[in-house]
Amino acid sequence: MTTATKTPPAPGPVRAADPGARARRRARLSRGLRLTVLLVFLVVFLIPIYVLLVTSFKPLTEADPSRAWALPEVWTFEPWRVAWEKLAPGIWNSVLLAVPGSLISAALGSMNGYVLSKWRFPGADVLFTLFLFGMFIPYQGVMIPLVQLLVELNEITRDLTGASGVFYGAIPGLLLAHVVYGIPICTLIFRNYYVTIPDELIEAARVDGAGMLRTYRSVVLPVSGPAFAVVVIWQFTSLWNDFLFAVFLTGPQSWPTTVMLNNIAGAQTVPYSQQMAAALLASIPTMIIYVLLGRFFMRGLMAGALKG
Amino acid sequence: MRRWLPGLLLVTPSIIAIAVFVYGMLGWNFRLAMTDKHDEVSEGSFVGLENFVTLWDQKRWGISVDHAIVFTVVFVFGALLLGWLLALLMEKGIRGEGTFRAIYLFPMAISFVATGVVWRWLMNSAQGERAVGLNRLLDGLGLGSFQWGWFRDPDWGMAAMAVPAIWQMSGYVMALFLAGFRGVPEELREAARVDGCTEWGVYRHIVLPLLRPVTLSALIILGHISLKVFDLIVAVSGKQIITDVPAVFMWVAVFDSHDPAKGATIASYIVLAVSVFVIPYLVWTLRRERRS
Numbered sequence: 268m269t270t271a272t273k274t275p276p277a278p279g280p281v282r283a284a285d286p287g288a289r290a291r292r293r294a295r296l297s298r299g300l301r302l303t304v305l306l307v308f309l310v311v312f313l314i315p316i317y318v319l320l321v322t323s324f325k326p327l328t329e330a331d332p333s334r335a336w337a338l339p340e341v342w343t344f345e346p347w348r349v350a351w352e353k354l355a356p357g358i359w360n361s362v363l364l365a366v367p368g369s370l371i372s373a374a375l376g377s378m379n380g381y382v383l384s385k386w387r388f389p390g391a392d393v394l395f396t397l398f399l400f401g402m403f404i405p406y407q408g409v410m411i412p413l414v415q416l417l418v419e420l421n422e423i424t425r426d427l428t429g430a431s432g433v434f435y436g437a438i439p440g441l442l443l444a445h446v447v448y449g450i451p452i453c454t455l456i457f458r459n460y461y462v463t464i465p466d467e468l469i470e471a472a473r474v475d476g477a478g479m480l481r482t483y484r485s486v487v488l489p490v491s492g493p494a495f496a497v498v499v500i501w502q503f504t505s506l507w508n509d510f511l512f513a514v515f516l517t518g519p520q521s522w523p524t525t526v527m528l529n530n531i532a533g534a535q536t537v538p539y540s541q542q543m544a545a546a547l548l549a550s551i552p553t554m555i556i557y558v559l560l561g562r563f564f565m566r567g568l569m570a571g572a573l574k575g
Numbered sequence: 576m577r578r579w580l581p582g583l584l585l586v587t588p589s590i591i592a593i594a595v596f597v598y599g600m601l602g603w604n605f606r607l608a609m610t611d612k613h614d615e616v617s618e619g620s621f622v623g624l625e626n627f628v629t630l631w632d633q634k635r636w637g638i639s640v641d642h643a644i645v646f647t648v649v650f651v652f653g654a655l656l657l658g659w660l661l662a663l664l665m666e667k668g669i670r671g672e673g674t675f676r677a678i679y680l681f682p683m684a685i686s687f688v689a690t691g692v693v694w695r696w697l698m699n700s701a702q703g704e705r706a707v708g709l710n711r712l713l714d715g716l717g718l719g720s721f722q723w724g725w726f727r728d729p730d731w732g733m734a735a736m737a738v739p740a741i742w743q744m745s746g747y748v749m750a751l752f753l754a755g756f757r758g759v760p761e762e763l764r765e766a767a768r769v770d771g772c773t774e775w776g777v778y779r780h781i782v783l784p785l786l787r788p789v790t791l792s793a794l795i796i797l798g799h800i801s802l803k804v805f806d807l808i809v810a811v812s813g814k815q816i817i818t819d820v821p822a823v824f825m826w827v828a829v830f831d832s833h834d835p836a837k838g839a840t841i842a843s844y845i846v847l848a849v850s851v852f853v854i855p856y857l858v859w860t861l862r863r864e865r866r867s
Contacts, residue, residue, distance in 0.1 A: 301664045305675055312678055315693045335707040375589060382586045388579035396861045401597040403853040405803035407825050408846035409600035411607060411839050447596045450589050479581040508686035510806040525688045529810055532692045539696060546692040550685045557684035561677060565750065572751055572792040
């Protein structure tokens with residue numbers, strides 16, 4: 268900048284330089300505003316979590332409404348201990364359900380997805396759409412027949428093996444239901460993933476004389492890791508959090524976490540601190556998965572929106 | 576033929592399972608709805624659509640349908656608006672976006688039952704001295720006059736019931752819209768700016784039209800969740816009539832009234848309500864895939 272010319276600058280250029288600065292200032296302002304609004308929503312979103320945590324560490328002496336939002340004066344693990352005692356059988360049932368359930372679902376989904384994307388037969392698209400409808404049906408619409416079928420299966424297994432109550436009112440029946448109704452979403456996730464494998468790879472294996480299963484094993488399976496992660500995590504979360512099937516298909520011996528939790532929380536006699544501790548306990552496995560493997564969980568979510 | 580037959584064989588177990596458990600059982604349920612099997616033991620004979628008509632004479636059914644409508648409207652538009660707003664605020668990139676995203680989406684990983692436990696406490700209807708939850712918080716913030724009955728309010732109770740559902744699902748809508756926003760090619764926006772479009776103009780004429788498929792997906796997903804809502808209602812208020820919805824009514828009909836035909840009729844109505852917009856959506860999706 269030289270000061271050789273003493274003439275004051277014409278208004279034009281100065282004004283022209285101004286919009287740049289003003290735009291920058293406006294951008295800064297809008298960024299600050301956006302951040303503020305997002306932070307406000309963040310606080311609002313975390314309110315339930317705060318309540319759960321704070322309440323779950325309160326001793327019974329602090330159950331007064333006036334201290335509802337206050338931090339505990341004395342922190343205690345007692346509600347957690349009692350909640351664990353009450354909930355433990357349900358958690359064990361949920362593990363027995365969700366671990367095998369998610370693995371079986373992934374195996375089925377992978378095979379279906381492979382065939383529907385890389386080893387297609389006439390009418391594959393229509394069939395796939397018919398599968399997808401199964402993803403959206405309200406399960407109320409199949410619940411009564413499903414109960415009847417499982418009751419029948421109970422009688423058949425009793426006549427054959429003498430074991431009573433294997434399907435209806437037990438974990439295997441609930442597992443069967445979840446695996447079957449999980450087929451659509453698992454097939455969808457794997458199909459959308461396998462579509463991205465270049466057809467040339469499949470063709471090359473074919474030319475080398477590999478059949479369908481060989482091609483699957485040597486070409487497709489080795490790159491399936493991410494899709495397996497998405498499906499296993501997605502199904503595990505769905506099975507763990509399910510309440511509808513559990514309420515209709517299980518009995519006191521086989522109640523999973525959600526039903527147990529609802530019974531604990533539904534009882535008027537159980538103090539809030541224990542209810543909140545039980546709700547947190549019931550959510551721990553899915554929360555850990557979300558924190559550690561949220562990426563895969565997200566992709567499962569997105570698949571549900573039918574975006575390839 | 577030799578090429579595709581093995582594939583068909585591999586999928587056959589799933590085809591049979593879906594045929595029996597989805598289509599077979601939906602049909603079976605419809606048939607049951609058309610009988611007079613109103614107890615556990617009788618055979619039940621065919622009565623046509625009689626149950627579908629007489630259901631409307633029941634006061635509880637009318638109430639539960641009204642509730643489902645109020646819940647659906649508040650929940651779907653609430654989650655759609657909030658999700659869209661959050662996505663819009665984050666779209667241009669913001670410091671700590673990952674953290675924001677993770678926290679808004681985090682409720683999705685929790686069961687509706689656990690959500691229900693904490694929201695029942697938050698939406699406790701007690702007021703004044705005995706107030707806990709949000710009523711106590713309002714009082715503490717000097718907004719004591721805004722205390723109300725929440726889901727126990729006779730007129731707007733179902734709107735309150737939609738609040739935890741919005742809390743749980745708006746992060747999902749945000750994620751959908753964010754993916755949609757990011758999918759709009761930057762060249763297109765640039766071109767519009769060069770043509771003298773304002774930022775708002777770019778948004779209105781370029782971004783919004785491209786977001787239509789995303790919005791439709793979000794609508795369908797929220798809508799079908801809303802029409803079959805069950806866990807949340809049971810966890811917050813149990814089987815009370817004040818918050819009754821068709822899915823809860825069906826549960827009561829099957830387990831408390833021991834009336835299979837009535838339960839099947841209610842279930843059929845829920846299936847019909849969902850099918851009305853899911854089937855066109857699936858057909859549209861299939862067509863779009865074929866085109867691309």
